[in-house]
Amino acid sequence: MTRSLDLSADRPTILEIWTPTCVACRAMQPDLDVVAKTFSDRVDLKMINAAEESAKIRELGVRATPTLIGVREGTEVFRIVGRRSRTDLHDLVEAVGRGGPVRRVSRQDSVLRLSAGFALLALGVAGGPAWPLAVLGVAVFVSGIGPLLRIRRE
């Protein structure tokens, strides 16, 4: 979904919506600071305290923290909710900075899919056997490995 935002920023910008009481925000902040510093020549980081700017939050349609919104040329190019690893943050900020496609599936999602697929496949083959489980396992595994391969190619 793309959303037009009233942002006059010339450069690509990451909006970080956070609250002081948000544990995940505090946990992610050091990683985000490092990534923002790495790309400070190309991407701006704008932090919005949701507790103080509730009108702005409603305007943006933000419902949870931490939320990161990538903005390029006044248009929202991605929106993620929840804590992300430093690697994921690096990939997101880098993609916004260079104007490339933004990966939608995080490494966490890929790992979860790979693990679930492997477990289903193993149980389907070894325990039963239950072939529908094995087939489902292959499908889930493939859905996880695809994004991971794309990540490595980029």
Next chain:
Amino acid sequence: MGFANEAAWDRIARVAGGIVLLYIGWAGVVTGGWGTFFKLIGFVPLATGLIGWCPLYAMFRFRTNDRLRDVRAA
């Protein structure tokens, strides 16, 4: 993903639970009506865990990832 309403621990628990239920049903650990029940119901936590979004949570405006308590209180 922007629509996610489940925390990481929630997703992992759902996926693990879904796999166990599917295994119980499809591997024949439990047969008969309950076996069929497990065969089908296991897909629900597995799918919601993999997607990261629970329709019941959404219906009741509940979420296990962090909330905007301060904003809602305002």
